[in-house]
Amino acid sequence: MTTPAIGHTDLWPAPAATAPVDLTVALPGSKSLTNRALVLAALADGPSVVRRALRSRDTELMARALTSLGAVVDTNGDDWSVTPLATTASPVAAEVDCGLAGTVMRFVPPVAGLVNGTAAFDGDPHMRNRPVGEVLVALTALGMRIDDEGRGSLPFTVSGNCTVPGGTVVIDASASSQFVSALLLAGARYDHGVDVRHDGKPIPSLPHIEMTIAMLRDRGVAVDDSDANRWSVAPGPIAAHDEAIEPDLSNAAPFLALAAVSGGAVTVRDWPAATTQAGDALRDLLAQMGCTVEQVTEGLRVTGPVGGRRGLLGIDADLHDVGELAPAIAALCALASTPSHLRGIAHIRGHETDRLAALAAELGGLGADVTEHPDGLSIRPAELSGGVFHTYADHRMAHAGVIVGAAVSGVLVEDVATTSKTFPDFPGFWASLLS
Numbered sequence: 001m002t003t004p005a006i007g008h009t010d011l012w013p014a015p016a017a018t019a020p021v022d023l024t025v026a027l028p029g030s031k032s033l034t035n036r037a038l039v040l041a042a043l044a045d046g047p048s049v050v051r052r053a054l055r056s057r058d059t060e061l062m063a064r065a066l067t068s069l070g071a072v073v074d075t076n077g078d079d080w081s082v083t084p085l086a087t088t089a090s091p092v093a094a095e096v097d098c099g100l101a102g103t104v105m106r107f108v109p110p111v112a113g114l115v116n117g118t119a120a121f122d123g124d125p126h127m128r129n130r131p132v133g134e135v136l137v138a139l140t141a142l143g144m145r146i147d148d149e150g151r152g153s154l155p156f157t158v159s160g161n162c163t164v165p166g167g168t169v170v171i172d173a174s175a176s177s178q179f180v181s182a183l184l185l186a187g188a189r190y191d192h193g194v195d196v197r198h199d200g201k202p203i204p205s206l207p208h209i210e211m212t213i214a215m216l217r218d219r220g221v222a223v224d225d226s227d228a229n230r231w232s233v234a235p236g237p238i239a240a241h242d243e244a245i246e247p248d249l250s251n252a253a254p255f256l257a258l259a260a261v262s263g264g265a266v267t268v269r270d271w272p273a274a275t276t277q278a279g280d281a282l283r284d285l286l287a288q289m290g291c292t293v294e295q296v297t298e299g300l301r302v303t304g305p306v307g308g309r310r311g312l313l314g315i316d317a318d319l320h321d322v323g324e325l326a327p328a329i330a331a332l333c334a335l336a337s338t339p340s341h342l343r344g345i346a347h348i349r350g351h352e353t354d355r356l357a358a359l360a361a362e363l364g365g366l367g368a369d370v371t372e373h374p375d376g377l378s379i380r381p382a383e384l385s386g387g388v389f390h391t392y393a394d395h396r397m398a399h400a401g402v403i404v405g406a407a408v409s410g411v412l413v414e415d416v417a418t419t420s421k422t423f424p425d426f427p428g429f430w431a432s433l434l435s
């Protein structure tokens with residue numbers, strides 16, 4: 001496999017955890033919940049509030065995208081108020097910067113068909129490689145006008161005329177669950193709703209589709225998901241709704257990993273008792289790796305094994321449903337005392353970078369014994385040493401780098417600022433915990 005191109009050169013000395021930590025952290029809100037809440041608020045039948053919204057690059061790009069289509073999103077403060085799009089307003093000529101946000105590139109085009117005007121989509125250089133063609137073909141079949149010059153990727157233009165016929169569409173969503181979520185989020189606003197069927201290899205990241213369905217139902221939208229690989233959204237209004245955003249449980253991974261590698265304890269405040277977030281799987285994954293995981297009054301408390309990384313166990317895990325956890329888990333596997341096999345994650349080659357190639361290259365570069373497979377990684381115990389950990393503009397690669405750096409001295413994480421995609425001032429917060 002080829003190693004992705006390396007873009008930035010700033011090197012950040014990752015702080016080491018020289019003793020077992022004992023920390024309680026409050027984490028920023030979920031990217032997935034914030035961006036869904038913003039899209040649904042823009043399509044709703046009245047004003048909504050997104051409480052404790054995540055303020056990060058992905059969510060600010062989403063707010064800007066919806067604003068350019070005619071919604072009003074007030075991002076001052078922690079609670080963001082949203083006035084929905086007015087479909088009869090004078091024509092828009094929007095330019096939508098997707099950055100490197102899959103949720104913006106996939107969730108906003110289905111909305112753009114409902115406005116009067118055009119929306120030109122583009123993003124960061126790597127965004128042109130991330131898959132979106134299935135969404136564009138589906139939207140065309142549902143009655144929207146899209147011009148991508150046959151590329152099936154960014155850049156493309158959506159021309160909307162306030163109504164979308166909708167109906168039945170068959171897609172292959174094996175590259176990303178976001179293809180399905182995208183069509184469901186806006187589908188109630190199409191004349192005939194939307195009936196999405198998947199035909200292809202199994203869809204990854206299914207909890208994210210559950211999240212989409214739950215949020216639609218919270219807003220009074222009828223969704224039939226009784227058949228496998230088929231979702232039907234009835235046409236009708238999307239009720240205005242105030243949503244309190246849960247902490248981002250996937251972004252909890254590096255913090256809980258600190259407990260695992262140092263043999264200390266970390267409590268993440270306000271861990272929800274029930275959630276659709278994929279990051280909730282960390283409870284089970286970390287327990288399998290030898291950590292003690294308890295729900296306490298303040299939140300979720302993880303205590304690392306005695307001896308820290310020396311007592312950390314490898315894991316054989318299918319991460320198909322929770323691929324966004326793979327970089328952090330792979331970093332822990334590289335520090336563990338027994339072998340690991342991470343499977344079912346071919347799709348993460350289409351994430352912010354080819355994460356399997358990047359993890360093999362960067363963990364391997366620090367001495368880890370990693371074999372890259374078409375759909376995963378095998379990682380055997382090895383002595384790691386310091387060095388440069390490249391991040392490929394991928395926030396979760398940076399998380400993997402700082403996890404290794406907490407356990408191994410001399411790790412330099414390149415472009416740690418890329419964490420701003422989903423976390424405000426991650427390096428400042430991380431360093432404050434280890435100073």
Ligand SMILES: O=C(O)C1=C[C@@H](OP(=O)(O)O)[C@@H](O)[C@H](O)C1
Binds near residue numbers: 031032176208
């Ligand atoms: O819908 C969402 O909010 C997400 C879905 C998943 O995408 P894939 O299905 O492409 O893995 C996940 O990895 C991503 O971080 C967020």
Ligand SMILES: C=C(OP(=O)(O)O)C(=O)O
Binds near residue numbers: 100
């Ligand atoms: C895959 C991810 O992001 P995106 O929403 O850009 O797909 C991620 O955050 O791990």
